[in-house]
Amino acid sequence: MDNNTKMTTTEVPPHVWAIIHEFLLGVNDKGLDFQKAHLRPSVANIYPFFVFIYAVLVLIGVMSNMAVLIHIVKHKFYTDATYCFLINCVISDIIQCVCVLPISLYILLVQNWVLGELLCSFLPMLQDIPLHATTLTFLLIAWDRYRYVRNPSKPRLPACVCVIGTWLTALCLVLPYPIYITYIDLGKHLSSFYGVGICIVNLADDMQEYMRGIFLIMYAGPLATICYLHVKISRELQTQEGSLAVVMFETRSRESRSRTDSHSTTTDFRGSRAESDGISQFSRGSFPDREGSRARYEIYESELDVTKEKRTQKYLVSMVTMYAIFLCPLMVLRLARLALLETYDNSGHFDITYTALVWFAFLSTCSTPLLFTSWQMSPPAKERLRGYFRFSNRKLRQSCEAVITAAGGTPARRPRASSRQGDPLVRRSEDGHSDSYSFHQDLVS
Secondary structure, three states: OOHHHHHHHHHOOHHHHHHHHHHHOOOOOOOOOOOOOOEOHHHOOOHHHHHHHHHHHHHHHHHHHHHHHHHHHHOOHHHOHHHHHHHHHHHHHHHHHHHHHHHHHHHHHEOOEOOHHHHHHHHHHHHHHHHHHHHHHHHHHHHHHHHHHHOOOOOOOOHHHHHHHHHHHHHHHHOOHHHHEEEEEHHHOOHHHOOOEEEEEOOOHHHHHHHHHHHHHHHHHHHHHHHHHHHHHHHHHHHHHHHHHHHHHHHHHHHHHHHHHHHHHHHHHOOOOHHHHHHHHHHHOHHHHHHHHHHHHHHHHHHHHHHHHHHHHHHHHHHHHHHHHHHHHHHHHHHHHHHOOOOOOOHHHHHHHHHHHHHHHOOHHHHHHHHHHHHHOOHHHHHHHHHHHHHHHHHHHHHHHHHHHHOOOOOOOOOOHHHHHHOHHHHHHHOOOOHHHHHHHHHHO
């Protein structure tokens, strides 16, 4: 500290210094420079671990969400309302990773407030706006899909207008935050505290009611509504799939009867020239076969639509479920802090728990892109990926057996080894191909 600071320090009464030190850092040391950031004593020994896991989360979250955004834009999926809503979720996750997470970690690790009055008032708003926007977006996805599944000819929700509405609604919901926050600029009273302030959240009765209202309006209520809508969507898809199965059964029955009638008619005109008659029979029966193929194609297309919607439904439900699970502990802790009294004795436990749960809550920024990747990945690609891991395990097992053999031991053989080596179906299945494909190849050969 310079001479001017020492003179100012001596002019401050000792009991005032004790109050300031005790309030800001929980220690009484006149040699501390409050213009510099000081770690909380509870996390002073483990803060590198928190910095590491937060950095990994930010890196993976930004890269994966950018990859999802590029994929949607590259393939022009944004023409579909569902993908347009997912773009909004991706943008919200990127904002959380780039802005919210680093600032939140800094506040959770640093004891004294050196970020100024602006961030003191608007940081809670910045932290909650992306979360509320994501929750509302998942609600709009469920509502839009429910309308679409019930009546596909009905116009979809205007995605761009709804996306803007989610951010405006989230902004309106967090506007009361600055009312309950008080900032005291110590630099106005003491020159040595220039740039240092005290940021206080007023936990009055109305503040507690406001936080409980936010929990119900922006977490419990929307997630319950989303769950209800997805249940209705799943039941509607099952109903349509059952109706489609009945139609396919009737169509296949008509096709089988038509093929039987055609076969009985053409067999009466067979002559001695079998090859030419076979060609003529195929030509005569080609027209009804073509009509049956057209009917099968139309029904198969409808079946693919239902299957596609069921697959989409599965991954959207998984995204919402993971989001709700990751966010639940933090929301419960925010309610619990309103009822629990935080003192210097238990503040360390609060700091560590809160820092860990904030990291856990933002894991959804990585789970959503991961589920989206699995959603967009084709079944052959997934099968190749599974085959790669099976191949890696087989190579590891073979290397272990080779090491045991070189050491003079005899590796234990699997039962029915000879039958596996002689069975081409099993051998192809172990090489990563599907059983149905191997069975088809053996049948043709």
